[in-house]
Amino acid sequence: MSETNKEMNKDEMKNMPPMNGKPNGKGAGRPPMPKAKKGTFGRLMKYVFNGHKYQLIVVAVCILLSACTSIAASASTQMIIDDVITPGIQVGKVLGFEAGMDSVWGDLMGIVTMMIVVFAFGIAASFTYQRIMAVVTQRTLMNFRNDMFNKMQTLPVKFFDTHAHGDIMSTYTNDTDAIRMLVGQSLPLIFQSSLTVCSLIIMMLKYSLWLALAVAAFVLIMLKVSGKVAGSSSKYMMAQQRALAAEEGFVEEMMEGQKVVKVFCHETQSKEDFDKINEELFEVSEKANRNANILMPILGNIGNIMYVSLALIGSILVYLEVSNVYLFGVDKLSIGIVVTFLGMSRQLSQTVAQISNQVAIIAMGLAGASRVFELIDEEPEQDEGYVTLVNAEKDANGNIVETEKHTGMWAWKHFHAADGTTTYTELKGDVQLENVDFGYTEEKLVLNDISLYAKPGQKIAFVGATGAGKTTITNLINRFYDIPDGKIRYDGININKIKKADLRRSLGVVLQEVNLFTGTVMDNIRYGCLDATDEECIAAAKLANAHSFITRLPEGYNTMLTGNGASLSQGQRQLISIARAAVADPPVMILDEATSSIDTRTEALVQDGMDNLMNGRTVFVIAHRLSTVRNSKAIMVLDHGRIIERGDHDQLIAKKGVYYQLYTGAFELE
Ligand SMILES: Nc1ncnc2c1ncn2[C@@H]1O[C@H](COP(=O)(O)OP(=O)(O)O)[C@@H](O)[C@H]1O
Ligand SMILES: [Mg+2]
Structure with a gap:
C-alpha cells in the first residue's frame, strides 16, 4: 500500500482516509470539508420507492390520519370549554347546579367517546405505518447492500489496491445505518410533523387571524434559528462518516496485523496512532453533533416566550371582548379559543423542534448515502472481450465444433465481425508475450519490453x-491489469479479445x-x-x-x-x-x-x-x-x-x- 501511495497524485492522497497509522495532519493543508453530492436525496428516494410504491401510499395515508388525530385532540379543548362548560355554567346560573351538571355531563360524554374513537384510529394508523416503514426501510437497505456487493464483485483489482478495506467495510455498516435512520425514522417523522404544523396553523387561522399571525412569526423565527444552527453542523457529517470509516480501517488493519504489532512491540505506537485517528473522529463528530444539544433548549425557550406572549395577548383580547370594547379588525375571542391556542402553540413548538432535530440525522443519512453511491458508481472492470470458452469436440472431418456436453475438450469461440464467421481454436495453453511494457502508474514503468513464449x-x-x-x-x-503497449497472446488470440x-x-x-x-x-x-x-x-x-x-x-x-x-x-x-x-x-x-x-x-x-x-x-x-x-x-x-x-x-x-x-x-x- 505504501508503495502505491507514493505513486498516487496529491489530490488522490488527500481524499484517501488515513492509512498505515499515519492520519492526515491537522490544520495546514487540510482538504475542504467534503459534502454529500447534489441529487443524492432524489436518488435515495428512488431506492426507497423502488418496489414499495403501494406500501408508501398506505404509509402516507396513515401518517395523514395520525396527524389529523393529534389536531383533533387540540381542537377538542375548544369544544369542551366553549360548547360544553361555558353553556353549562350559564344553564347552572339560571336553572340551578343539578341542571347545569346534567347539561355538561351529557355533552362531555359525547365528546369523550368521540375522542376515544379518534385516538384509537390514530394509534392504529401509527402502528400500521411504523410496521410498514420498518419493512420498507430494511428492504431498501437490503437492496443497497446487494447493489454494493454486486458492484464490488465487478471492480478491478486496482480499486482494492487504492482503497483501505476497512473503509469499504464501513459503507456496509456505518453508512447503511445512517441511511436507515434517515429513511426509517426521520422521513416519516418529518412528513407527519410538517402536516401537523400546516394543519395547526390553518386551524389557528380559523380561530383568530391575529393570534395565528403572531404564532406564524414565532414559527418562522424557530425555523430560521434551526436552519442556522443545524446547517453549520451538517457540513461536518460527511467528514464524520469518512473519519468513522478511517477508524474502522485502522482497527481492521491492527487486528489483522496483531502478531506483527506484538512482535515489534508496537502497541504503544499503535495506540498513539489510534488516538490521533480517534481524536480526528472526535473533532469532526463533535462539530457535527455539537449543535444537536443546543438546539432543543433554544427552541424550547422560544416556544416558552411564544406561550407567554399568546397568553398575554389572548387575555387582553378576551378582556376587551368581555368589556365590550370594539377594536377595528380584531377578532372576537372566547376563553376556549385562547386556551386552545395556548395548547396548540405548545404542540406547534414541540413539532417544529422535532423537525429541527431531524436535520442532523438527515445530513448524516445523506452523507452515508453519498458514500454508498460513490461505491455503486465506481467504474467496473471493463471487459470488451468477446472470445469465449466453450465445450468442444471434433466432428467426423476432424474439425472442432461446439457442443453442449462436457467433453473435457475446450475451444475458444471467436466471432469475426469483419466477415461474420466464427472460428474455433482448441484451448491448449500457448502463451506469448510480445514487447510488453507496463506500469501500475503512468510515471513508472515496472516491466520493460518483455517478450517470451511458453508452448503447451x-x-x-x-x-x-x-x-x-x-x-x-x-x-x-x-488481466488483472491491462497493458498499454505490446501484446499478450493466448493460443494465438490477443487476450484483450478474450x-x-x-x-x-x-x-x-x-x-x-x-x-x-x-x-x-x-x-x-x-x-x-x-x-x-x-x-x-x-x-x-x-x-x-x-x-x-x-x-x-x-x-x-x-x-x-x-x-x-x-x-x-x-x-x-x-x-x-x-x-x-x-x-x-x-x-x-x-x-x-x-x-x-x-x-x-x-x-x-x-x-x-x-x-x-x-x-x-x-x-x-x-x-x-x-x-x-x-x-x-x-x-x-x-x-x-x-x-x-x-x-x-x-x-x-x-x-x-x-x-x-x-x-x-x-x-x-x-
Ligand atoms: N499494485 C501495485 N501498485 C503499484 N505498484 C506495484 C503494485 N504491485 C507491485 N508494484 C510495483 O511493481 C514492482 C514489481 O513488483 P512485483 O512484480 O510484485 O515484484 P516481484 O518480482 O517481487 O514479484 C515493484 O517495484 C512494486 O513496487
Ligand atoms: Mg512477487
Missing part, C-alpha cells in the same frame, strides 16, 4: 530479486498469499471447481500432497476453517491452495512463490505431485529456491522489469552470468 506443456520459470516484476507478469496474463472470466477460468493460480474462506477443507478445495466431486477433490489433494495432513486433522476433510485458516500452518494452507488449483484442472498454471512456506522435503514431494499436475500444462513458476526451477524448460532472469538472461538451467550455468552467481553464491534470492 512447457514450464517457464521467473527468477530475480524482490520487486523485479515477476508477479506483475502473472498479473498481466490474468472475455475475462473465460480467460481466468483457463488459468490456475496459486499465490504466495493464501486466502482460505470460512467453510470446510473440502469446500475450500472445491472452490477451484464448484462441480468437482468429493473424489476429485481428494485426488487433487493427493496430487498436491495435502492428503496426508488433511486426514490427520480432527475431522479430516470436514474440518471447519475460519479466519483465513488460522488453525493451519502457513505451509498447510499453501498445500490446500495448490489442491484448489489442481482441482480446476486448467491448461495453464501460475505458481507465484506457491511453495515458499513449505519445507524442502515436502516441497520435493509436492514437486513430484506437481510434476504430474504440470504434465501437459503450461506452467509459469516463480520460486525463491532455485532447486524448484531447475528442471524448467526456460528460466527468465528478471532485473528491474527487464529480462536480462534466459535459457535453461545448463545454458545459464554455462553462461556464468547472474543466474550462475545466484546458483553458486547466495543460492537463495533475497
